[in-house]
Amino acid sequence: MQYITFNNDVKIPQVGLGTYLLAPDDAQAAVTYALDGGYELIDTANAYVNERAVGRGMSDSGRAREEIFLETKLWPCFYESDTAVDETLERLGTDYIDLMILHQPAGDYLAGYAKLEAAYKAGKLRSIGISNFNKAEIENLLAHCEITPALIQVECHPYFPQTELKELLDKHNIALQSWYPLGGRDNKSILEEPIVSELAEKNGKTAAQVIMRWHVQQGNIVIPGSKTPSHIADNIDIFDFELSDEDMEAMAALDQGKPFYERTAEKxxxxxxxxxxVEGQK
Known part of the structure; x- marks a missing residue:
């Protein structure tokens, strides 16, 4: 495993398991399988309604809590709640979270971030971050916050490598984590790119592993989601090969400068x- 060091010196694994769209039973089983198979990073969210299951999956694994990097995301309706962080801790069955993220730049996100800062100072969170914020929203947050976010979670992949955003992130030493590392669920367009297929054959790897390796060499953190044991195992099996400078240049030609997800004011x-x-989850 390789790691990224945050701006507060906390280390995060570069590859983890995402649990988006996983039903509780599937999330629990996937988390246990992943942790017992070499994973250290697990991602969930209030909005996924599977935090209790993720907590059970962690407990069922052979890993001690301190060997697991657990991240979750606070949904906007909880940004002004004084108890939301503690309630999230209870659902996950833990007394601290390694990274808590504001899930969307919606509602009073400045109030939400202040809640994360307070929980960070209280030792309930080891690091704090944001998700889906654009440059203007990041700059607004930075103008008002006391603690610089450690990480931002956004769409990022070879079609949309977030080159412009990374200039701002580099300035403030904010890590980037991709929630669409392969281009999105059931979207095979990047996987079927000729250059990706060529590099997969050249390295004796799958197309997905080539893309994941591209992310790691770009300095990104990735959290591909799956409930399938073979896919979970394959997604972390990327540390025994390296893409050359020429390979990375060829991958750079895939940049289309446009995300798959379309953000709107209505959303x-x-x-x-x-x-x-969250109250009714299993």
Whole structure:
């Protein structure tokens, strides 16, 4: 495993397991399998409604809590809650979270970030971050916050490597984590690119492993999601080969400068009002 060191000196593994769209039983089993198979990083969120299952999966694994990097995301309806962090800790069955992220730049995200800062100072969170913020929103947050985010979670892949955003992130030593490392669920367009297939054959790896390796060499952190044991095992099996400078240049030609996910004002407004059923989860 390789690691990235945050701006507060906390280390995060570069490859982890995402649990987006995983039902509780699937999330629990996937987390246990991943941790017992060499993973150290697990990602979940209030909005995934599987935090209790993730906590059980961690407990069922052979790893001690201090060997696991656990991250979750706070949903906008909880940004002004005084108890949301403690309630998240309870659902996950832990007394600290390694990284807690504001999930969307919706609602009063400045108030939400202040809640994370308070929990960080109280020792409940080892690091704090943001997700899906654009440059203007990041700059607004930086103008008001006391603690610089350690990480931002955004869409990033060979079609959209976030070159412009990374200039701002580098300036403030903010790490980038991709939530669409392969281009999105059921989207095989990047996987089927000729250069990706060529590099997979050249290295004796799958197309997905080539893309994951590209991310690692770009300095990105990745959290591909899966409930399939073979896919979970393959996604972390990327540290026994390296793409050459020429290979990376060839991959750079895939940049289309456009994300798959289309952000709209209507979506942001919806995110500000939607309430995930965190109380009713298994």
């Amino acid at each position: 942001i407004a919806f995110y500000a009002t939607w309430h995930p059923n």
